[in-house]
Amino acid sequence: MTDNKNITWHDYAITKKQRRNQNGHESFIIWFTGLSGSGKSTIANALAQTLFIRKINSYVLDGDNVRHGLNKDLGFSEKERAENIRRIGEVSKLFVDSGLVVLTAFISPFQEDRDQVRQIVEPKEFIEVYVKCSLDECEKRDPKKLYQKARAGKLKNFTGIDSPYEEPINPELVIETNSYSVEECVNNIINYLEKMKLI
Known part of the structure:
Protein backbone atom coordinates (compact mmCIF):
# COMPACT_ATOMS: atom_id res chain seq x y z
CA MET A 1 0.00 0.00 0.00
CA THR A 2 1.22 3.49 -0.85
CA ASP A 3 2.56 5.62 2.00
CA ASN A 4 0.21 8.64 1.95
CA LYS A 5 2.87 10.75 3.68
CA ASN A 6 4.81 10.80 0.42
CA ILE A 7 1.87 11.90 -1.73
CA THR A 8 1.12 15.57 -2.39
CA TRP A 9 -2.02 16.89 -4.08
CA HIS A 10 -1.27 19.18 -7.02
CA ASP A 11 -3.89 21.75 -7.96
CA TYR A 12 -4.81 21.94 -11.63
CA ALA A 13 -4.21 25.04 -13.74
CA ILE A 14 -7.69 24.71 -15.29
CA THR A 15 -10.66 24.45 -12.95
CA LYS A 16 -13.80 22.36 -13.25
CA LYS A 17 -15.83 25.56 -13.60
CA GLN A 18 -13.68 26.72 -16.53
CA ARG A 19 -14.10 23.37 -18.27
CA ARG A 20 -17.86 23.53 -17.75
CA ASN A 21 -17.98 27.06 -19.14
CA GLN A 22 -16.06 25.98 -22.23
CA ASN A 23 -18.34 22.99 -22.75
CA GLY A 24 -21.48 25.03 -22.16
CA HIS A 25 -23.05 22.61 -19.70
CA GLU A 26 -22.71 21.21 -16.19
CA SER A 27 -20.82 18.00 -15.45
CA PHE A 28 -22.22 15.17 -13.34
CA ILE A 29 -22.70 11.43 -12.94
CA ILE A 30 -25.86 9.62 -13.97
CA TRP A 31 -25.58 6.34 -12.09
CA PHE A 32 -27.79 3.63 -13.62
CA THR A 33 -28.39 0.76 -11.20
CA GLY A 34 -30.61 -2.28 -11.56
CA LEU A 35 -30.68 -6.01 -12.17
CA SER A 36 -28.87 -7.64 -15.06
CA GLY A 37 -31.13 -7.35 -18.10
CA SER A 38 -33.10 -4.40 -16.72
CA GLY A 39 -31.90 -2.12 -19.53
CA LYS A 40 -29.15 -0.05 -17.89
CA SER A 41 -26.71 -0.15 -20.81
CA THR A 42 -29.46 0.28 -23.39
CA ILE A 43 -30.85 3.38 -21.67
CA ALA A 44 -27.37 4.81 -20.99
CA ASN A 45 -26.34 4.49 -24.63
CA ALA A 46 -29.62 5.89 -25.93
CA LEU A 47 -29.26 8.84 -23.56
CA ALA A 48 -25.65 9.36 -24.72
CA GLN A 49 -26.90 9.59 -28.31
CA THR A 50 -29.50 12.18 -27.35
CA LEU A 51 -26.93 14.23 -25.45
CA PHE A 52 -24.49 13.99 -28.36
CA ILE A 53 -27.09 15.42 -30.75
CA ARG A 54 -27.56 18.29 -28.30
CA LYS A 55 -23.77 18.87 -28.23
CA ILE A 56 -23.47 17.78 -24.60
CA ASN A 57 -20.22 15.91 -23.99
CA SER A 58 -20.77 12.58 -22.29
CA TYR A 59 -19.18 9.16 -21.93
CA VAL A 60 -20.66 5.77 -21.02
CA LEU A 61 -18.90 3.54 -18.50
CA ASP A 62 -20.37 0.05 -18.88
CA GLY A 63 -19.93 -2.68 -16.30
CA ASP A 64 -18.77 -5.40 -18.71
CA ASN A 65 -16.50 -3.07 -20.68
CA VAL A 66 -14.72 -1.81 -17.57
CA ARG A 67 -14.09 -5.39 -16.44
CA HIS A 68 -12.19 -5.97 -19.69
CA GLY A 69 -9.59 -3.41 -18.64
CA LEU A 70 -9.47 -1.31 -15.48
CA ASN A 71 -11.18 -3.94 -13.31
CA LYS A 72 -10.18 -7.16 -15.06
CA ASP A 73 -8.39 -8.27 -11.90
CA LEU A 74 -11.63 -8.32 -9.88
CA GLY A 75 -14.05 -11.19 -9.37
CA PHE A 76 -17.61 -11.10 -8.06
CA SER A 77 -17.29 -11.62 -4.34
CA GLU A 78 -18.97 -8.97 -2.18
CA LYS A 79 -15.57 -7.42 -1.39
CA GLU A 80 -14.52 -7.35 -5.04
CA ARG A 81 -17.83 -5.89 -6.12
CA ALA A 82 -17.37 -3.09 -3.59
CA GLU A 83 -13.88 -2.42 -4.99
CA ASN A 84 -15.28 -2.47 -8.53
CA ILE A 85 -17.73 0.30 -7.63
CA ARG A 86 -15.14 2.25 -5.64
CA ARG A 87 -12.83 2.39 -8.66
CA ILE A 88 -15.64 3.38 -10.99
CA GLY A 89 -16.67 6.09 -8.56
CA GLU A 90 -13.17 7.56 -8.58
CA VAL A 91 -12.97 7.41 -12.39
CA SER A 92 -16.41 9.02 -12.64
CA LYS A 93 -15.26 11.82 -10.35
CA LEU A 94 -12.39 12.51 -12.76
CA PHE A 95 -14.86 12.73 -15.66
CA VAL A 96 -16.94 15.23 -13.68
CA ASP A 97 -13.84 17.29 -12.94
CA SER A 98 -13.02 17.27 -16.66
CA GLY A 99 -16.39 18.89 -17.37
CA LEU A 100 -18.10 15.84 -18.87
CA VAL A 101 -21.33 14.02 -18.17
CA VAL A 102 -20.57 10.41 -17.26
CA LEU A 103 -23.22 7.72 -17.63
CA THR A 104 -22.44 4.60 -15.60
CA ALA A 105 -24.26 1.32 -16.18
CA PHE A 106 -23.48 -1.05 -13.29
CA ILE A 107 -25.67 -3.45 -11.33
CA SER A 108 -24.02 -1.96 -8.19
CA PRO A 109 -26.28 -4.02 -5.93
CA PHE A 110 -25.39 -2.51 -2.56
CA GLN A 111 -26.73 0.81 -1.29
CA GLU A 112 -23.59 1.48 0.76
CA ASP A 113 -21.37 1.30 -2.31
CA ARG A 114 -23.59 3.66 -4.30
CA ASP A 115 -23.76 6.06 -1.36
CA GLN A 116 -19.97 6.13 -1.12
CA VAL A 117 -19.76 7.31 -4.72
CA ARG A 118 -22.36 9.99 -4.00
CA GLN A 119 -20.27 11.21 -1.08
CA ILE A 120 -17.06 11.78 -3.07
CA VAL A 121 -18.66 14.33 -5.41
CA GLU A 122 -20.52 17.55 -4.78
CA ASP A 162 -27.98 -16.18 -4.97
CA SER A 163 -26.72 -12.66 -4.24
CA PRO A 164 -28.98 -9.81 -3.09
CA TYR A 165 -29.90 -6.58 -4.85
CA GLU A 166 -30.69 -3.63 -2.60
CA GLU A 167 -33.17 -1.31 -4.28
CA PRO A 168 -32.21 2.38 -4.03
CA ILE A 169 -33.69 4.03 -0.95
CA ASN A 170 -34.15 7.49 -2.40
CA PRO A 171 -33.05 7.66 -6.06
CA GLU A 172 -33.39 10.85 -8.06
CA LEU A 173 -35.26 8.91 -10.75
CA VAL A 174 -36.99 5.56 -11.16
CA ILE A 175 -37.18 4.31 -14.74
CA GLU A 176 -39.58 1.39 -15.20
CA THR A 177 -38.42 -0.45 -18.28
CA ASN A 178 -41.21 -2.99 -17.82
CA SER A 179 -43.74 -0.32 -18.68
CA TYR A 180 -42.03 2.30 -20.86
CA SER A 181 -40.08 2.34 -24.11
CA VAL A 182 -36.41 3.29 -24.33
CA GLU A 183 -37.40 6.62 -25.91
CA GLU A 184 -39.85 7.37 -23.09
CA CYS A 185 -37.23 6.53 -20.46
CA VAL A 186 -34.66 8.80 -22.11
CA ASN A 187 -37.17 11.63 -22.36
CA ASN A 188 -37.94 11.24 -18.67
CA ILE A 189 -34.26 11.66 -17.82
CA ILE A 190 -33.84 14.62 -20.18
CA ASN A 191 -36.85 16.33 -18.59
CA TYR A 192 -35.30 15.85 -15.15
CA LEU A 193 -31.94 17.25 -16.26
CA GLU A 194 -33.65 20.29 -17.78
CA LYS A 195 -35.75 20.82 -14.67
CA MET A 196 -32.60 20.76 -12.53
CA LYS A 197 -30.89 23.13 -15.03
CA LEU A 198 -28.05 20.69 -15.59
CA ILE A 199 -28.38 20.85 -19.38
Whole structure:
Protein backbone atom coordinates (compact mmCIF):
# COMPACT_ATOMS: atom_id res chain seq x y z
CA MET A 1 0.00 0.00 0.00
CA THR A 2 1.22 3.49 -0.85
CA ASP A 3 2.56 5.62 2.00
CA ASN A 4 0.21 8.64 1.95
CA LYS A 5 2.87 10.75 3.68
CA ASN A 6 4.81 10.80 0.42
CA ILE A 7 1.87 11.90 -1.73
CA THR A 8 1.12 15.57 -2.39
CA TRP A 9 -2.02 16.89 -4.08
CA HIS A 10 -1.27 19.18 -7.02
CA ASP A 11 -3.89 21.75 -7.96
CA TYR A 12 -4.81 21.94 -11.63
CA ALA A 13 -4.21 25.04 -13.74
CA ILE A 14 -7.69 24.71 -15.29
CA THR A 15 -10.66 24.45 -12.95
CA LYS A 16 -13.80 22.36 -13.25
CA LYS A 17 -15.83 25.56 -13.60
CA GLN A 18 -13.68 26.72 -16.53
CA ARG A 19 -14.10 23.37 -18.27
CA ARG A 20 -17.86 23.53 -17.75
CA ASN A 21 -17.98 27.06 -19.14
CA GLN A 22 -16.06 25.98 -22.23
CA ASN A 23 -18.34 22.99 -22.75
CA GLY A 24 -21.48 25.03 -22.16
CA HIS A 25 -23.05 22.61 -19.70
CA GLU A 26 -22.71 21.21 -16.19
CA SER A 27 -20.82 18.00 -15.45
CA PHE A 28 -22.22 15.17 -13.34
CA ILE A 29 -22.70 11.43 -12.94
CA ILE A 30 -25.86 9.62 -13.97
CA TRP A 31 -25.58 6.34 -12.09
CA PHE A 32 -27.79 3.63 -13.62
CA THR A 33 -28.39 0.76 -11.20
CA GLY A 34 -30.61 -2.28 -11.56
CA LEU A 35 -30.68 -6.01 -12.17
CA SER A 36 -28.87 -7.64 -15.06
CA GLY A 37 -31.13 -7.35 -18.10
CA SER A 38 -33.10 -4.40 -16.72
CA GLY A 39 -31.90 -2.12 -19.53
CA LYS A 40 -29.15 -0.05 -17.89
CA SER A 41 -26.71 -0.15 -20.81
CA THR A 42 -29.46 0.28 -23.39
CA ILE A 43 -30.85 3.38 -21.67
CA ALA A 44 -27.37 4.81 -20.99
CA ASN A 45 -26.34 4.49 -24.63
CA ALA A 46 -29.62 5.89 -25.93
CA LEU A 47 -29.26 8.84 -23.56
CA ALA A 48 -25.65 9.36 -24.72
CA GLN A 49 -26.90 9.59 -28.31
CA THR A 50 -29.50 12.18 -27.35
CA LEU A 51 -26.93 14.23 -25.45
CA PHE A 52 -24.49 13.99 -28.36
CA ILE A 53 -27.09 15.42 -30.75
CA ARG A 54 -27.56 18.29 -28.30
CA LYS A 55 -23.77 18.87 -28.23
CA ILE A 56 -23.47 17.78 -24.60
CA ASN A 57 -20.22 15.91 -23.99
CA SER A 58 -20.77 12.58 -22.29
CA TYR A 59 -19.18 9.16 -21.93
CA VAL A 60 -20.66 5.77 -21.02
CA LEU A 61 -18.90 3.54 -18.50
CA ASP A 62 -20.37 0.05 -18.88
CA GLY A 63 -19.93 -2.68 -16.30
CA ASP A 64 -18.77 -5.40 -18.71
CA ASN A 65 -16.50 -3.07 -20.68
CA VAL A 66 -14.72 -1.81 -17.57
CA ARG A 67 -14.09 -5.39 -16.44
CA HIS A 68 -12.19 -5.97 -19.69
CA GLY A 69 -9.59 -3.41 -18.64
CA LEU A 70 -9.47 -1.31 -15.48
CA ASN A 71 -11.18 -3.94 -13.31
CA LYS A 72 -10.18 -7.16 -15.06
CA ASP A 73 -8.39 -8.27 -11.90
CA LEU A 74 -11.63 -8.32 -9.88
CA GLY A 75 -14.05 -11.19 -9.37
CA PHE A 76 -17.61 -11.10 -8.06
CA SER A 77 -17.29 -11.62 -4.34
CA GLU A 78 -18.97 -8.97 -2.18
CA LYS A 79 -15.57 -7.42 -1.39
CA GLU A 80 -14.52 -7.35 -5.04
CA ARG A 81 -17.83 -5.89 -6.12
CA ALA A 82 -17.37 -3.09 -3.59
CA GLU A 83 -13.88 -2.42 -4.99
CA ASN A 84 -15.28 -2.47 -8.53
CA ILE A 85 -17.73 0.30 -7.63
CA ARG A 86 -15.14 2.25 -5.64
CA ARG A 87 -12.83 2.39 -8.66
CA ILE A 88 -15.64 3.38 -10.99
CA GLY A 89 -16.67 6.09 -8.56
CA GLU A 90 -13.17 7.56 -8.58
CA VAL A 91 -12.97 7.41 -12.39
CA SER A 92 -16.41 9.02 -12.64
CA LYS A 93 -15.26 11.82 -10.35
CA LEU A 94 -12.39 12.51 -12.76
CA PHE A 95 -14.86 12.73 -15.66
CA VAL A 96 -16.94 15.23 -13.68
CA ASP A 97 -13.84 17.29 -12.94
CA SER A 98 -13.02 17.27 -16.66
CA GLY A 99 -16.39 18.89 -17.37
CA LEU A 100 -18.10 15.84 -18.87
CA VAL A 101 -21.33 14.02 -18.17
CA VAL A 102 -20.57 10.41 -17.26
CA LEU A 103 -23.22 7.72 -17.63
CA THR A 104 -22.44 4.60 -15.60
CA ALA A 105 -24.26 1.32 -16.18
CA PHE A 106 -23.48 -1.05 -13.29
CA ILE A 107 -25.67 -3.45 -11.33
CA SER A 108 -24.02 -1.96 -8.19
CA PRO A 109 -26.28 -4.02 -5.93
CA PHE A 110 -25.39 -2.51 -2.56
CA GLN A 111 -26.73 0.81 -1.29
CA GLU A 112 -23.59 1.48 0.76
CA ASP A 113 -21.37 1.30 -2.31
CA ARG A 114 -23.59 3.66 -4.30
CA ASP A 115 -23.76 6.06 -1.36
CA GLN A 116 -19.97 6.13 -1.12
CA VAL A 117 -19.76 7.31 -4.72
CA ARG A 118 -22.36 9.99 -4.00
CA GLN A 119 -20.27 11.21 -1.08
CA ILE A 120 -17.06 11.78 -3.07
CA VAL A 121 -18.66 14.33 -5.41
CA GLU A 122 -20.52 17.55 -4.78
CA PRO A 123 -24.31 17.85 -4.31
CA LYS A 124 -26.20 17.57 -7.63
CA GLU A 125 -23.21 15.82 -9.24
CA PHE A 126 -24.58 12.34 -8.53
CA ILE A 127 -27.92 11.34 -10.02
CA GLU A 128 -29.01 7.85 -9.05
CA VAL A 129 -31.33 6.29 -11.61
CA TYR A 130 -32.99 3.06 -10.59
CA VAL A 131 -33.68 1.06 -13.74
CA LYS A 132 -36.57 -0.90 -12.32
CA CYS A 133 -37.57 -4.16 -13.93
CA SER A 134 -39.01 -7.28 -12.36
CA LEU A 135 -36.78 -10.31 -11.91
CA ASP A 136 -39.21 -12.35 -14.03
CA GLU A 137 -38.91 -9.90 -16.92
CA CYS A 138 -35.12 -9.71 -16.61
CA GLU A 139 -34.97 -13.51 -16.72
CA LYS A 140 -37.19 -13.56 -19.81
CA ARG A 141 -34.88 -11.10 -21.54
CA ASP A 142 -31.64 -12.69 -20.27
CA PRO A 143 -29.58 -11.25 -23.18
CA LYS A 144 -26.32 -12.77 -21.91
CA LYS A 145 -27.87 -16.08 -20.74
CA LEU A 146 -26.55 -15.32 -17.25
CA TYR A 147 -29.76 -16.12 -15.39
CA GLN A 148 -29.90 -19.45 -17.19
CA LYS A 149 -26.34 -20.23 -16.05
CA ALA A 150 -27.08 -19.04 -12.49
CA ARG A 151 -30.21 -21.21 -12.24
CA ALA A 152 -28.17 -24.18 -13.44
CA GLY A 153 -25.57 -23.58 -10.74
CA LYS A 154 -22.88 -22.68 -13.26
CA LEU A 155 -22.61 -19.05 -12.12
CA LYS A 156 -22.20 -18.20 -8.44
CA ASN A 157 -22.89 -14.92 -6.59
CA PHE A 158 -25.27 -13.75 -9.30
CA THR A 159 -27.41 -10.77 -8.32
CA GLY A 160 -31.09 -11.62 -7.97
CA ILE A 161 -30.49 -15.37 -7.72
CA ASP A 162 -27.98 -16.18 -4.97
CA SER A 163 -26.72 -12.66 -4.24
CA PRO A 164 -28.98 -9.81 -3.09
CA TYR A 165 -29.90 -6.58 -4.85
CA GLU A 166 -30.69 -3.63 -2.60
CA GLU A 167 -33.17 -1.31 -4.28
CA PRO A 168 -32.21 2.38 -4.03
CA ILE A 169 -33.69 4.03 -0.95
CA ASN A 170 -34.15 7.49 -2.40
CA PRO A 171 -33.05 7.66 -6.06
CA GLU A 172 -33.39 10.85 -8.06
CA LEU A 173 -35.26 8.91 -10.75
CA VAL A 174 -36.99 5.56 -11.16
CA ILE A 175 -37.18 4.31 -14.74
CA GLU A 176 -39.58 1.39 -15.20
CA THR A 177 -38.42 -0.45 -18.28
CA ASN A 178 -41.21 -2.99 -17.82
CA SER A 179 -43.74 -0.32 -18.68
CA TYR A 180 -42.03 2.30 -20.86
CA SER A 181 -40.08 2.34 -24.11
CA VAL A 182 -36.41 3.29 -24.33
CA GLU A 183 -37.40 6.62 -25.91
CA GLU A 184 -39.85 7.37 -23.09
CA CYS A 185 -37.23 6.53 -20.46
CA VAL A 186 -34.66 8.80 -22.11
CA ASN A 187 -37.17 11.63 -22.36
CA ASN A 188 -37.94 11.24 -18.67
CA ILE A 189 -34.26 11.66 -17.82
CA ILE A 190 -33.84 14.62 -20.18
CA ASN A 191 -36.85 16.33 -18.59
CA TYR A 192 -35.30 15.85 -15.15
CA LEU A 193 -31.94 17.25 -16.26
CA GLU A 194 -33.65 20.29 -17.78
CA LYS A 195 -35.75 20.82 -14.67
CA MET A 196 -32.60 20.76 -12.53
CA LYS A 197 -30.89 23.13 -15.03
CA LEU A 198 -28.05 20.69 -15.59
CA ILE A 199 -28.38 20.85 -19.38
